[in-house]
Amino acid sequence: MHAEITEEIEEYCESHSTPESDLLYRLNRETNLKVMNPRMLSGHLQGMFLTCLMKMMQPKSVLEIGTYTGYAAICMAEGLPEDGTIDTIEIDEELEDIIRKYFSQYENRHKINLHIGDAAKVIPALNKTYDFVFMDADKEDYITYYELVMPKVRKGGFILADNVLWSGKILQEVKKSDKDTAALQRFNDYILKDERVRNVLLPLRDGIMVIEKI
Numbered sequence: 001m002h003a004e005i006t007e008e009i010e011e012y013c014e015s016h017s018t019p020e021s022d023l024l025y026r027l028n029r030e031t032n033l034k035v036m037n038p039r040m041l042s043g044h045l046q047g048m049f050l051t052c053l054m055k056m057m058q059p060k061s062v063l064e065i066g067t068y069t070g071y072a073a074i075c076m077a078e079g080l081p082e083d084g085t086i087d088t089i090e091i092d093e094e095l096e097d098i099i100r101k102y103f104s105q106y107e108n109r110h111k112i113n114l115h116i117g118d119a120a121k122v123i124p125a126l127n128k129t130y131d132f133v134f135m136d137a138d139k140e141d142y143i144t145y146y147e148l149v150m151p152k153v154r155k156g157g158f159i160l161a162d163n164v165l166w167s168g169k170i171l172q173e174v175k176k177s178d179k180d181t182a183a184l185q186r187f188n189d190y191i192l193k194d195e196r197v198r199n200v201l202l203p204l205r206d207g208i209m210v211i212e213k214i
């Protein structure tokens with residue numbers, strides 16, 4: 001048995017990880033004060049994990065599905081090589097001001113392209129091959145996004161899907177009204193059976209499915 005990740009353990013991990021930059025700290029704070037559902041923001045640990053992943057992988061092209069206030073996009077941009085870029089898609093136009101406010105203060109802003117629109121419509125119009133995709137939009141459509149991006153991911157490229165444990169609800173009997181949990185269960189089973197990929201489900205934060213296109 002492993003130790004349960006309590007709030008104290010999470011605080012200990014945060015206090016023993018490189019602190020957030022001042023920009024990310026302010027974005028995190030403003031999101032918590034002014035935006036609905038601030039729990040959606042990746043946060044310090046996951047954000048730093050994404051930065052480190054980008055440093056390790058050095059992808060030239062990254063796609064994020066679900067920008068929210070732009071926290072993870074900035075974290076990923078932070079780890080990109082000099083010629084790396086991110087396309088990030090957000091459906092909620094009310095978030096555009098806060099996203100642009102923080103992107104405009106970020107020194108590597110030239111690496112980030114924001115697309116305001118529905119990912120299901122924006123992805124088919126992106127004429128690119130991606131080395132890395134971070135899937136973090138509405139859970140009901142994970143399989144749709146996965147199938148839309150799959151042809152655009154290079155062999156050896158990675159897709160990370162966030163929140164696949166859904167606060168542990170994934171193990172419980174699903175209520176009829178709970179479409180997200182049912183969709184995530186379908187997604188996790190779907191990935192396991194997909195012979196085009198190798199995958200590992202990491203119990204980091206709310207569960208991250210790491211998928212390599214082979």
Ligand SMILES: C[S@@+](CC[C@H](N)C(=O)[O-])C[C@H]1O[C@@H](n2cnc3c(N)ncnc32)[C@H](O)[C@@H]1O
Nearest residue numbers: 040041042066068071072091118119136137138
């Ligand atoms: C969990 S949040 C993203 C958090 C962000 N990736 C981060 O780590 O800071 C999910 C976002 O996906 C957006 N979203 C939901 N459906 C979408 C769609 N069809 N196309 C694009 N964005 C969508 C939501 O508006 C929300 O802002």
